[in-house]
Amino acid sequence: MDSTYVPLPSFEEHASRLAGTHLRSLVNDASRNERFRRRVGPILLDITRQKLDVAALDAVGAFIESTGWEAARDAMFEGKHINTSEDRAVLHTALRGGASRHPAAPADVRREVADALDKMEKLVSAVHRGEGESVGLIGRVTDVVNIGIGGSDLGPRLAVHALEQFHVKGINSHFLTNVDGQAAYDLMRKLDPAHTLVILVSKSFNTQETLLNGGVFRDWILKANGGDQTKTSKHFIAVSSNVEAVNKWGASQVLPMWDWVGGRFSLWSAVGASIAFAIGMQGFRELLAGAAEADDHFRTVKWQDNVPVLTAIAELWNRNILGRSSRAVVPYVDSLADLPSYLQQLEMESLGKHVHPTTGKEVAGSTVPVVWGSIGTNAQHAYFQALHQGTDTVPLEFIGLVKPAHPLRENQDVLTSNLLAQAAALSLGKTFDEALAEAKTGTEEQRRALAAQRTFKGDRPSTVFMLDSLTPHSLGALIALYEHKVFMLGHLWGINAFDQWGVELGKTIAKQIYPSLANDKDAGDIGQFDAATRGLIEAIRDRR
Numbered sequence: 210m211d212s213t214y215v216p217l218p219s220f221e222e223h224a225s226r227l228a229g230t231h232l233r234s235l236v237n238d239a240s241r242n243e244r245f246r247r248r249v250g251p252i253l254l255d256i257t258r259q260k261l262d263v264a265a266l267d268a269v270g271a272f273i274e275s276t277g278w279e280a281a282r283d284a285m286f287e288g289k290h291i292n293t294s295e296d297r298a299v300l301h302t303a304l305r306g307g308a309s310r311h312p313a314a315p316a317d318v319r320r321e322v323a324d325a326l327d328k329m330e331k332l333v334s335a336v337h338r339g340e341g342e343s344v345g346l347i348g349r350v351t352d353v354v355n356i357g358i359g360g361s362d363l364g365p366r367l368a369v370h371a372l373e374q375f376h377v378k379g380i381n382s383h384f385l386t387n388v389d390g391q392a393a394y395d396l397m398r399k400l401d402p403a404h405t406l407v408i409l410v411s412k413s414f415n416t417q418e419t420l421l422n423g424g425v426f427r428d429w430i431l432k433a434n435g436g437d438q439t440k441t442s443k444h445f446i447a448v449s450s451n452v453e454a455v456n457k458w459g460a461s462q463v464l465p466m467w468d469w470v471g472g473r474f475s476l477w478s479a480v481g482a483s484i485a486f487a488i489g490m491q492g493f494r495e496l497l498a499g500a501a502e503a504d505d506h507f508r509t510v511k512w513q514d515n516v517p518v519l520t521a522i523a524e525l526w527n528r529n530i531l532g533r534s535s536r537a538v539v540p541y542v543d544s545l546a547d548l549p550s551y552l553q554q555l556e557m558e559s560l561g562k563h564v565h566p567t568t569g570k571e572v573a574g575s576t577v578p579v580v581w582g583s584i585g586t587n588a589q590h591a592y593f594q595a596l597h598q599g600t601d602t603v604p605l606e607f608i609g610l611v612k613p614a615h616p617l618r619e620n621q622d623v624l625t626s627n628l629l630a631q632a633a634a635l636s637l638g639k640t641f642d643e644a645l646a647e648a649k650t651g652t653e654e655q656r657r658a659l660a661a662q663r664t665f666k667g668d669r670p671s672t673v674f675m676l677d678s679l680t681p682h683s684l685g686a687l688i689a690l691y692e693h694k695v696f697m698l699g700h701l702w703g704i705n706a707f708d709q710w711g712v713e714l715g716k717t718i719a720k721q722i723y724p725s726l727a728n729d730k731d732a733g734d735i736g737q738f739d740a741a742t743r744g745l746i747e748a749i750r751d752r753r
């Protein structure tokens with residue numbers, strides 16, 4: 210993390226000019242729009258509906274240039290220890306560096322990455338050929354269960370679900386993540402233990418939920434194998450940086466993770482093994498190549514054309530200048546239904562910080578907004594009312610597809626026209642006079658009251674990403690663009706985007722509470738807890 214933190218200016222002159230400028234007039238300025246649309250390979254970014262004009266964009270761009278962003282970016286790609294609180298490099302880009310035109314990671318890292326991919330390829334190909342035994346796994350696999358949580362679940366889950374049309378026939382993918390026993394129980398009832406392969410993914414190999422669920426599946430498979438431990442271990446591949454703990458646990462194969470990859474940036478490593486089992490190793494390498502294309506773009510293109518920089522500018526403007534506290538992500542692509550929850554971790558775990566890492570001082574402005582959302586058009590029939598007419602303005606991000614994988618053209622055209630219509634309606638709105646002209650009956654007072662309710666203020670900003678089609682390549686590129694936006698915002702907000710200390714306190718308290726729930730008879734010592742927690746523990750015990 211760069212120690213020369215430059216606080217964000219208020220851009221007062223631009224902000225006050227734009228406060229009096231409705232998006233309706235901004236989006237009709239075609240010369241402006243030419244600056245607000247950029248492409249990276251199969252992805253078009255359109256920020257024409259953000260509340261910026263060219264002068265404001267250039268002012269933010271000039272500020273970004275003054276922050277030394279290129280040097281900070283290069284330090285990440287080169288493996289400098291920019292995650293200072295953990296004294297670690299941040300090298301998720303090295304995981305796809307093999308496909309990059311500008312690989313920058315240290316040679317030993319590149320070698321380790323290539324070796325791990327080769328090892329993964331051997332396992333995946335053998336299983337796909339039905340020859341798992343040749344690599345120490347079970348012979349015939351019909352079902353692959355990924356057990357992991359957070360970054361060990363969300364990225365692989367997103368990619369496996371998004372790329373369903375590329376799935377290898379005969380292998381079903383499943384994700385078990387929460388510790389709620391219902392999910393594990395339902396899955397075990399559905400699957401045949403004889404043909405189930407489990408990928409136990411945990412960077413730390415110390416995550417309560419993952420180890421508990423892993424144990425449940427190990428017991429289930431052990432029982433099916435008549436207590437034979439060796440046979441049982443052939444159903445398990447572990448992915449972790451904690452090899453010692455994995456060996457104690459008893460999986461037949463370990464694929465590596467490294468401390469220079471954060472969990473939420475790790476789908477490109479063996480953490481993404483479930484993706485490779487689902488779409489094949491060639492598909493997985495295409496995903497990496499898509500990400501590498503986005504990396505090369507981010508590393509070589511000036512800010513004016515740089516998609517991650519432009520998306521960071523839009524977010525910065527909405528968050529810090531306009532004070533928007535959330536952003537809705539709405540993919541008009543069913544297969545991207547997991548994108549909002551993936552982005553919640555990527556963005557909120559990365560950017561939910563409030564102090565500068567070198568000085569420990571509070572940063573000057575707000576940091577991450579709440580990220581939420583779900584697929585369109587469904588979202589239109591649920592919460593879009595509030596987005597159009599509620600008292601808060603929520604910037605939106607739409608994701609659409611030009612060419613779907615199915616032949617149902619009418620469905621696709623209806624879907625896309627809804628996306629375009631929502632972006633237009635949110636920005637343009639409908640004036641009181643337009644609404645009044647439509648109110649034909651009733652007294653003047655009634656007409657005016659109705660018109661007020663049918664008025665849309667508009668002026669609500671949105672971004673559109675259009676993907677040519679949804680492939681491993683375009684998905685890889687899209688996710689990597691988001692990762693780089695996160696990097697940019699961490700840099701501009703003066704926070705460390707690569708640690709996650711905020712997750713720890715709750716985990717510690719959960720471990721303290723657990724014994725007082727686990728043991729019904731012994732009241733245990735709950736005196737150590739606050740009165741509110743004590744009250745709830747007692748209420749739960751009373752009703753058991």
Ligand SMILES: O=P(O)(O)OC[C@H]1O[C@H](O)[C@H](O)[C@@H](O)[C@@H]1O
Pocket residue numbers: 358359360361410411412413414415416419472473558709712
């Ligand atoms: O992969 P693991 O070590 O099991 O960690 C899984 C997840 O748990 C933690 O709570 C972190 O907040 C996440 O960043 C991480 O992805």
